[in-house]
Amino acid sequence: MGYKKAEEILPMEIIELIQQYVDGENIYIPRKADSRQKWGAGTALKQELSERNRKIYQDYLAGMSNNELAFKYYLSKKSIQRIIREMKVEKVS
Numbered sequence: 580m581g582y583k584k585a586e587e588i589l590p591m592e593i594i595e596l597i598q599q600y601v602d603g604e605n606i607y608i609p610r611k612a613d614s615r616q617k618w619g620a621g622t623a624l625k626q627e628l629s630e631r632n633r634k635i636y637q638d639y640l641a642g643m644s645n646n647e648l649a650f651k652y653y654l655s656k657k658s659i660q661r662i663i664r665e666m667k668v669e670k671v672s
Contacts, residue, residue, distance in 0.1 A: 635659065636666035 582605075585594050597606075635648055639659075643651070648659045 632662045632666060635662050639663050639666075 585597070589597075631652065635652055638648055638651070639645075645656050645659045645663075648654070649656045652659070654662075
């Protein structure tokens with residue numbers, strides 16, 4: 580997220596109105612609800628994590644222990660347990 584100068588994008592009347600509430604401070608203006616993206620939509624991270632979790636589950640089914648998986652994937656044992664639990668539910672659904 581980059582900052583933009585209000586003077587470059589807003590009419591002076593609106594700037595003066597905003598200054599009545601916040602003068603010289605940074606404010607965040609959220610996106611409209613209909614233009615928000617879901618998490619991971621702007622990058623490939625969501626797909627990469629999904630692929631990693633699938634590999635973890637395959638290794639689990641092949642007999643690797645939670646400790647071995649945690650070491651191999653640089654995750655905590657709790658994270659491995661959560662991923663396996665979620666993958667089991669996903670496979671059942």
